[in-house]
Amino acid sequence: MGIKRHTAASTAVLALALFLTPPVSIAIDAIINTVASLVSAAIGNLSFMSPAMGQPGAPTKKQSDALNTYNNAVNDFESILGERRAQINSKQRLPNLPGQALYLARINMMSTYKDLTDTLPSKIGGPNKFGIPPAYFDAAKEPLVDEYRKLFEIMEAPPVNAQESDTPFKDVVDLGVAIARAKGLDATNAEAAGRVSLGLFFAETNGNQNVGNARSNRYKGSLQTGPSEDQNGRKKWAAIKKSIAAFDPALSLRDDKEEARVGNLDHRLNHWTAVRDALMSAHADIFPQVTAIVKTLPNPIDQMKFFELIQIIPTPTRSALRSGNLVNYRISDPTIMGYLRNNSIFAFGQADRARTSATFREILDAMWLFNAKFERALSQFSEIKARSKG
Numbered sequence: 001m002g003i004k005r006h007t008a009a010s011t012a013v014l015a016l017a018l019f020l021t022p023p024v025s026i027a028i029d030a031i032i033n034t035v036a037s038l039v040s041a042a043i044g045n046l047s048f049m050s051p052a053m054g055q056p057g058a059p060t061k062k063q064s065d066a067l068n069t070y071n072n073a074v075n076d077f078e079s080i081l082g083e084r085r086a087q088i089n090s091k092q093r094l095p096n097l098p099g100q101a102l103y104l105a106r107i108n109m110m111s112t113y114k115d116l117t118d119t120l121p122s123k124i125g126g127p128n129k130f131g132i133p134p135a136y137f138d139a140a141k142e143p144l145v146d147e148y149r150k151l152f153e154i155m156e157a158p159p160v161n162a163q164e165s166d167t168p169f170k171d172v173v174d175l176g177v178a179i180a181r182a183k184g185l186d187a188t189n190a191e192a193a194g195r196v197s198l199g200l201f202f203a204e205t206n207g208n209q210n211v212g213n214a215r216s217n218r219y220k221g222s223l224q225t226g227p228s229e230d231q232n233g234r235k236k237w238a239a240i241k242k243s244i245a246a247f248d249p250a251l252s253l254r255d256d257k258e259e260a261r262v263g264n265l266d267h268r269l270n271h272w273t274a275v276r277d278a279l280m281s282a283h284a285d286i287f288p289q290v291t292a293i294v295k296t297l298p299n300p301i302d303q304m305k306f307f308e309l310i311q312i313i314p315t316p317t318r319s320a321l322r323s324g325n326l327v328n329y330r331i332s333d334p335t336i337m338g339y340l341r342n343n344s345i346f347a348f349g350q351a352d353r354a355r356t357s358a359t360f361r362e363i364l365d366a367m368w369l370f371n372a373k374f375e376r377a378l379s380q381f382s383e384i385k386a387r388s389k390g
Contacts, residue, residue: 059120066119070112074141077105081147088154098155099214106148107347110136114349131372136348155214162210163261163270168222169380172201175276178251180287182240189290192303195381196290197279199304200311202373207380209271221268223278230268233277236284282310289321296326297364301374305367309360312343320360327364332357344369 059067080101087094110132117124117135128139158164165171176197180190204224205211213219218226225233245252255276262270267277286293286307297303306326309317316336320329331337337355341347345366346355358366 063119066112066116070109070116073105073109073112074144077109077144080105081144081151084151084155085147088151094155097215097217099152102148102151103215106145107344109141109144111348111353113138114352118349118351133368152214156208156212158208158210159212159269161265161269163258163265164209165271168209168271169198169201169207170384171272172198172222172275173381173384174251175272175279176287178244178248179240179279179284180290181247182243183284183287185287185290189294192294192300193287193290195300195378196303196307197275197283198381199301199374199377200279200283200307201275202377202380203304203308203370204311206373207376210269210274220266221274221278222271223275225268225274225278225281227268229281230266230274230277233279233281234267234273236280237276240280240284282314283307286310286318286321293321293326300378301371302364304374304377305364305370306360308367308370309363312345313339317360327361328359330357330359331363340366 084094084098084102086092087098114136124135125139127134128137128142130137130142130145173194176194177190180193181187185193200223201207205222209222211220211222211224213224221230241252241255255272258270258272262273267273293303293306297306306317313331313336316329316331316333320326323329331340334356337346337357340358340363341353345363346352346358352366
């Protein structure tokens with residue numbers, strides 16, 4: 001879930017599901033490796049040579065160090081997974097921010113694997129079920145990530161007093177569309193705002209409502225907001241609610257019911273009010289520019305990534321939008337680059353982490369951890385549209 005924003009260098013979006021097609025070079029590597037293995041069998045085992053490496057001779061010190069570092073990272077990840085599982089199963093009290101060590105261990109495993117495949121490209125394996133680019137993840141480690149997800153589901157389960165919705169996805173779309181219409185968008189562009197809003201829900205919580213946050217004591221709820229963001233959103237909603245009631249009285253009535261239901265409870269523990277306030281706080285002011293954003297970024301997933309960057313690095317993202325050259329707008333501030341890395345963007349391997357600047361096109365392309373979540377959001381959005389037409 002989304003530990004995020006530009007407010008602290010330790011924050012990061014928890015990205016879990018990914019689906020990318022492996023590059024063509026993987027297939028070529030596989031052929032090379034097969035040939036290498038046959039040659040190896042014919043002439044005998046030459047020192048460190050193996051089919052996986054696909055090259056003769058002993059490894060260099062750099063290659064051996066990279067392999068050892070990666071193996072240690074895997075062991076560390078396994079260790080912390082086992083520790084958290086034992087604590088949960090025995091109902092022990094968990095440490096503060098119990099997900100942080102897990103998250104860092106997963107990042108380190110992927111990062112050191114990228115260093116290994118940069119040093120030994122033949123170590124790049126086949127595709128994995130998460131869609132992580134193979135240069136960043138060994139498919140043999142899928143069970144570790146499965147356990148990682150299960151632990152976070154337990155640690156971030158909604159509190160018992162959380163108020164869920166029977167239609168969580170539709171709620172997000174309806175609120176996004178209504179806010180966009182109140183901001184002056186026509187029906188088509190308001191629909192795009194609703195689609196983007198659903199993408200944010202999946203990016204922040206993997207599509208789970210009212211969740212906690214195992215890596216932050218500040219952020220919680222269906223769009224992972226802090227207290228100040230929630231308060232700001234509530235004030236902004238109050239300012240436009242009358243205009244929304246004029247063109248969508250049914251949504252206004254639903255809002256009245258949810259306000260009465262949540263009462264004095266933290267608004268972030270009610271799915272409807274959490275989403276409403278989050279969208280109003282961070283994104284409503286950008287919705288009037290959806291038309292221009294869609295024109296510049298015609299791919300719906302790129303549009304979702306852009307709005308997610310409003311969550312992560314709002315000031316530079318707004319500056320990029322105002323520049324008139326969004327995709328080529330370059331970020332070079334070390335602090336901002338740090339925020340991106342803390343959100344799993346340019347975070348894996350020494351080469352990525354050494355970057356000192358990036359254009360927004362490069363940043364969008366580097367947000368591959370979000371792809372599968374946004375694809376799920378698009379699928380859900382299509383289902384919602386089909387039901388409404390039916």
